[in-house]
Amino acid sequence: MSSVIDLRSDTVTKPVPGMRRAMADAEVGDDVLDGDPTVQRLEHRVAEMLGTERALFFPTGTMANQAAVWALSRPGTEILAHDDSHLVNWEMAGAAALAGVQVRLVRGAPRITRDTLAAALRSPSQDAPRCTLLALENTHAGAGGMVTPADELAALAAVGRSMKLAVFLDGARLWNAHVATGTPLTDFTRCADATMVSFSKGLGAPVGSALAGSAAVMEAAWEARKRFGGGMRQSGILAAAAIYGLDHHYDGLAEDHRNAKRFASIVAEAPAARVVPPDTNIVMTDLPSHLDGSTVAQRAQEQGVRFSVWSSSRIRAVMHLDASAADVERAAIILRDIIQQS
Numbered sequence: 001m002s003s004v005i006d007l008r009s010d011t012v013t014k015p016v017p018g019m020r021r022a023m024a025d026a027e028v029g030d031d032v033l034d035g036d037p038t039v040q041r042l043e044h045r046v047a048e049m050l051g052t053e054r055a056l057f058f059p060t061g062t063m064a065n066q067a068a069v070w071a072l073s074r075p076g077t078e079i080l081a082h083d084d085s086h087l088v089n090w091e092m093a094g095a096a097a098l099a100g101v102q103v104r105l106v107r108g109a110p111r112i113t114r115d116t117l118a119a120a121l122r123s124p125s126q127d128a129p130r131c132t133l134l135a136l137e138n139t140h141a142g143a144g145g146m147v148t149p150a151d152e153l154a155a156l157a158a159v160g161r162s163m164k165l166a167v168f169l170d171g172a173r174l175w176n177a178h179v180a181t182g183t184p185l186t187d188f189t190r191c192a193d194a195t196m197v198s199f200s201k202g203l204g205a206p207v208g209s210a211l212a213g214s215a216a217v218m219e220a221a222w223e224a225r226k227r228f229g230g231g232m233r234q235s236g237i238l239a240a241a242a243i244y245g246l247d248h249h250y251d252g253l254a255e256d257h258r259n260a261k262r263f264a265s266i267v268a269e270a271p272a273a274r275v276v277p278p279d280t281n282i283v284m285t286d287l288p289s290h291l292d293g294s295t296v297a298q299r300a301q302e303q304g305v306r307f308s309v310w311s312s313s314r315i316r317a318v319m320h321l322d323a324s325a326a327d328v329e330r331a332a333i334i335l336r337d338i339i340q341q342s
Helices: 017-024 037-050 061-072 094-099 114-120 150-162 174-181 185-189 215-227 236-248 253-267 293-302 325-341
Strands: 054-058 078-082 102-106 131-137 166-171 194-198 209-213 282-286 308-311 314-318
Touching: 017 236, 037 054, 037 185, 037 194, 037 209, 037 236, 054 061, 054 215, 054 236, 061 094, 061 131, 061 166, 061 194, 061 209, 061 215, 094 102, 102 114, 114 150, 131 150, 150 166, 150 185, 166 174, 166 185, 174 185, 174 194, 174 253, 194 215, 209 215, 253 282, 253 325, 293 308, 293 314, 293 325, 314 325
Parallel strands: 078 102, 078 131, 131 166, 166 194
Antiparallel strands: 054 209, 194 209, 282 314, 308 314
């Protein structure tokens, strides 16, 4: 059997030889004491790309998200986030544990809309918690990499501003939103007080994210990063991988998007499957009622393909730079056939 095709996430990529060389050759310093020159290069570049005053390099997107919540909310208040967002489902209740806030879920629709946001807002009451932050996500991973257009982000942020809320954008895959739509990154980010972007997904770096915003917000985020254990030393070795990804892998995101559409079209040939049309590099497949996601994933793994079990009835496949068009086609055929033959 040929090597395993791993479509569980775009985080499974391995650093390419050029990226490894860039890491080995990186100019470094102590980022906590004096500043690491390669980290500083990355931070300046991200701030310029996103149109912000400053950016901070973080080891993980989760830490950057939680630093943003800590910097932009207030303990004893609540924040608004979609019920299928990364912040809600995949960060170990960090908002409550670290920032002392509760999350009020915005329910309905695959992502936050103006209608669902309006429905989630509380009427003012001296007995209800005050809301301090609106958290948005673009692309929305739980909705299959769905893009929220920039004008819609701006409208959502305007609702938040009218309630005196800060706005945070989890843009772990914002690069994908930009490549898929051609919308300038700054059009997406201008709605937010802080934006997180990731280097360890579509850009293929082994580690790393950045948080960008105003100098004042980044000062608070720096404090949170230090408190959470994210003060790194010769972290230029890691930042060099992120810079390499920006230089060499950005354009490849378009191929991931093409592969996702091809994958979706093949799996959709199984009449009992409902495939969510992909905006970017993630494909969600809803299974017929007689099939269980874990069983389907196990059968696929036995044939050399790995998928994520998103729920008992939904399989997720994520395209990335380590999965060729041929790999993606083979994986799609296997999933289609499992569904058809079961």
